[in-house]
Amino acid sequence: MEESEAFDVVLPPRVVVGGGATARAGTLAARMGIRRVLVVTDPGLREHVAVRAVADGLAAAGIAAAVFDGVQVDPTVGNVADGIEALASHGADGVVAVGGGSPIDAAKGIAALAVGEPDRDLIALAGFDKVGGRALPLIAVPTTAGSGSEMTRAAVIADPARQIKVPVYDDALLPAIALVDHRNTLTMPRQLTAEVGIDALVHAVEAMTSRAAFPVTDRFSLEAARLIGPNLVRVCEQPDDDAARAAMARGATLAGAAISNATIALVHGMARPLGAHFHVAHGAATGILLAPVVRFGLGATPERYAAIARAAGAAGDQHPDEEAGERLVDWIERLVAEIGIPRLGAQGIAPEAFAAALEPMADAALASNGPEFNCREASRDQIVAIYREAW
Ligand SMILES: [Fe+2]
Structure with missing residues (x-):
């Protein structure tokens, strides 16, 4: 915009x-x-x-x-x-x-x-x-x-x-x-803490790189990433860390403000069909899809991915934009694994059922409003490929 x-x-x-x-x-x-x-x-x-x-x-x-x-x-x-x-x-x-x-x-x-x-x-x-x-x-x-x-x-x-x-x-x-x-x-169980926490990070990344982002949502997204980046692992491992919980709560609320105004994009468009078909928890689904969707979109808006990478602590000022984007993908993959969210292939989904659902899920993702706001347009085949990459 x-x-x-x-x-x-x-x-x-x-x-x-x-x-x-x-x-x-x-x-x-x-x-x-x-x-x-x-x-x-x-x-x-x-x-x-x-x-x-x-x-x-x-x-x-x-x-x-x-x-x-x-x-x-x-x-x-x-x-x-x-x-x-x-x-x-x-x-x-x-x-x-x-x-x-x-x-x-x-x-x-x-x-x-x-x-x-x-x-x-x-x-x-x-x-x-x-x-x-x-x-x-x-x-x-x-x-x-x-x-x-x-x-x-x-x-x-x-x-x-x-x-x-x-x-x-x-x-x-x-x-x-x-x-x-x-x-x-403070009493939120670890798995829920991880799933909802990564979803908040997804909101910040999606809002920052959405086609509908604007300067106010950018401030919300970047501040949310700054708060969530260093604290998500911490709240999973130290659930009673008051300061880390406070940072996550502020970050999640700011990320909500960002995504509500800049709209969701491809990750959420693709996550909902996973929930509808296979009951993958929302945060697990968005967390699993984030790295492959970011990898897919990197070239469309390298400076925005770099900004969110630096805010989250995945890259530093010394890294040029392209490198910061690649570091973001690696950092997300490590983060998702570290907080204990298994890949799609380890979510208890039968491989044949997953294969059979790929095209209907891609259609459902395309029918949602998510993909139209993604920084890079995705075809049906590309969406299927991203689902496969997340397996
Ligand atoms: Fe979400």
Whole structure:
């Protein structure tokens, strides 16, 4: 994008970042005039410190809360429908999402579909600006450092019956408030820490090299890479390192702001079909695909790959752009291995099933909005080749 062209920055009106931010949920909800809240989370988080802190804060502010914990990993249209039912039976006029990307994405769907015409199908509203702009107020409280969903106007919803995962983009899905409290991430298990952490790095790299990047998203991407680069291995190995967890939380939130405004590109376009066909976790899928997609794109924008490589610590100022890009690919491959994410071939996928799915997955990737924003255009054959390279 030309620097003189108009650009559009969409962010939540209030973002509170740092230790103790969770405790603000009650007072901030009350200030927005919310009286009854549906807390949306997943069954594994029911006893999580963040759910308790949110519930205590809401109670102290005189707000009646009900908890809906029916969100699964890769939330489905069914999860959203169940949440809307829970919301109606509680008479909630606001939603607080507590969790990783899945509960936050589901809560976005619940808050948006709860107003307007009944019985709308989120899958039918996939794409840009079809939801209608209105929603109940949503407060997002991430318990992972990765998805960045608290900063975005996107939700990815799965329809298991059709083996699809589709992104829905609409201002109605943007949280009113994000409470980014790294203390909520201190108990995150290692594998989840690794998967969501690498996804945050992918957001920074994809946003930096997206065709829709602009100077504001560049600052977010570079700062995110600077925070995530040296800290991802650290949080995997020292889960209680408060400073490293704080850096990852800030980095993931900035990367979310970057990707939401500069849009996802080829890695995300290709990752979703892997999730839909083989249930590869989102962060594992994007992490595995990152190195081959960067290698594919290097020549298209060497200076941007070099900038992100230097910010992340994969290359130094002494390395010319081309070399910095190559170092970035090597660094990503080592990083993904070091944090314990196996290649696609070691993800328990049957080789014949993978071979049979290659072309449908490439078609699904091409049908998403990702590839059109990639710095280098990819053909169907090239996408198939990248999937094979990631095996
Ligand atoms: Fe992602």
